[in-house]
Amino acid sequence: xxxxxxxxxxxxxxxxxxxxxxxxxxxxxxxxxxxxxxxxxxxxxxxxxxxxxxxxxxxxxxxxxxxxxxxxxxxxxxxxxxxxxxxxxxxxxxxxxxxxxxxxxxxxxxxxxxxxxxxxxxxx
Numbered sequence: 001x002x003x004x005x006x007x008x009x010x011x012x013x014x015x016x017x018x019x020x021x022x023x024x025x026x027x028x029x030x031x032x033x034x035x036x037x038x039x040x041x042x043x044x045x046x047x048x049x050x051x052x053x054x055x056x057x058x059x060x061x062x063x064x065x066x067x068x069x070x071x072x073x074x075x076x077x078x079x080x081x082x083x084x085x086x087x088x089x090x091x092x093x094x095x096x097x098x099x100x101x102x103x104x105x106x107x108x109x110x111x112x113x114x115x116x117x118x119x120x121x122x123x124x
Contacts, residue, residue: 008034011111018056019092021047028089033057035104037070037093046090047072055092059106061113066106068099 010032017040018027024047031039038057047053049072057066070092081088094100 008036010034010039011107013060013110013114015060016058018058019047019053021051021053024051024053031087031089033103033107035094035100035107037073037091039087040090040092041087042089046075046077049073049075052095053092055094057103059110061110063106063109066099066103068103069095071095 011034012032013030015030015033015038016027017030017038019025019040026042026045028040028042031041033039038055051072053070053072055066055068055070057068059065072090073093074091076084076086076089076091078088080086094103
């Protein structure tokens, strides 16, 4: 989804995310991620808009995991998804400043790995 309000570059990676709060728990995959937040593909059950949630981000390629706090900033439900031809899901903003730098570094490292893999496939 292209949106000119975005200030951070988004990367289209499927990264496993655990989401919990006092009355909600799910595990889904990102559609995209940036240092400021994620869009999480989700079934028609979501945390409440503006709720704070705990996130466990399981980076692939042996990069480890990050536990942080986020806030649900938007929800794309079935009707809107069908009308606008979008994925169902939720937009989550990262709230913990200390984790943002770590996330930024891991996203950059993952981008580097993916770029190398593409180059190797092209050259191989």
